Amino acid sequence: MVKSKTKGPVVQRRDQIDEGTTDQRLLDSRGPSDWIHTDPWRVMRIQAEFIEGFGALAELGPAIAVFGSARTHPGHEPYDQAEAVGRALVEAGFAVITGGGPGSMEAANKGASEAGGVSVGLGIELPFESGLNQWSDIGVNFRYFFARKTMFVKYSQGFIVLPGGFGTLDELFEALTLAQTGKVTSFPVVLLGTTYWSGLLGWLRDTALDRGTVKQSDIDMLQLTDDVDEAVAVMVAARDERLAQERGRR
Numbered sequence: 001m002v003k004s005k006t007k008g009p010v011v012q013r014r015d016q017i018d019e020g021t022t023d024q025r026l027l028d029s030r031g032p033s034d035w036i037h038t039d040p041w042r043v044m045r046i047q048a049e050f051i052e053g054f055g056a057l058a059e060l061g062p063a064i065a066v067f068g069s070a071r072t073h074p075g076h077e078p079y080d081q082a083e084a085v086g087r088a089l090v091e092a093g094f095a096v097i098t099g100g101g102p103g104s105m106e107a108a109n110k111g112a113s114e115a116g117g118v119s120v121g122l123g124i125e126l127p128f129e130s131g132l133n134q135w136s137d138i139g140v141n142f143r144y145f146f147a148r149k150t151m152f153v154k155y156s157q158g159f160i161v162l163p164g165g166f167g168t169l170d171e172l173f174e175a176l177t178l179a180q181t182g183k184v185t186s187f188p189v190v191l192l193g194t195t196y197w198s199g200l201l202g203w204l205r206d207t208a209l210d211r212g213t214v215k216q217s218d219i220d221m222l223q224l225t226d227d228v229d230e231a232v233a234v235m236v237a238a239r240d241e242r243l244a245q246e247r248g249r250r
């Protein structure tokens, strides 16, 4: 009888038979490690981030993302407001998703967690590591901003945006761009804090609209308030409308 060897689905015979097993080669070999710094390997890591993110969040239920400065502290108005937003969203039946960091993110997670709701933090690896805040009851850490951003938009039904800097503005304008270009539909965006945000809205109206770089309907996507309950009511109304549309389609 001719000697043969199976290697997974492959059969080897005669002088095609090689020594050892695939497992042995995996476990015994080390060799050079430069490949971990190559783009093809990065693509695998990126893929893994999407798999982990989708896996952790797929069964989340209706959620709202809350954005705001990493630099606020307890006792600051935006911190306390973020905490109230987290609480009110949970009372309205939403899970709360934040960037998992300090400041207003921590506050919104705290409000949501203490109210007995689902409090999610999507952290990001940064050179000045701060780690997930302690109120992120479901935490996912990302290496790549773009993978993390996909999760915010995919798993939330709207954004509430508190005063913040570049990070917050980046998240705000990404949502607006996605809505403007029809990549997301029915996606309410509320700016909380009239004093903080009215300068930006004024610039959008007086400069961007005036020069024709945005349309009035683009600016109308933004709702501005100081009232936490009003911000949450916008999210509830959008959810009700979506549910009514879904019922209508059945």
Ligand SMILES: C/C(=C\CNc1ncnc2c1ncn2[C@@H]1O[C@H](COP(=O)(O)O)[C@@H](O)[C@H]1O)CO
Binding pocket: 066, 067, 068, 069, 070, 071, 098, 099, 100, 101, 102, 105, 123, 124, 126, 130, 163, 164, 165, 166, 167, 168, 169, 171
């Ligand atoms: C600045 C400090 C820590 C930063 N840690 C962060 N952790 C998680 N997410 C962050 C962090 N910093 C920014 N973000 C994201 O941007 C938004 C806030 O940025 P801003 O520039 O402060 O407005 C926030 O929503 C996050 O998604 C040390 O305290």
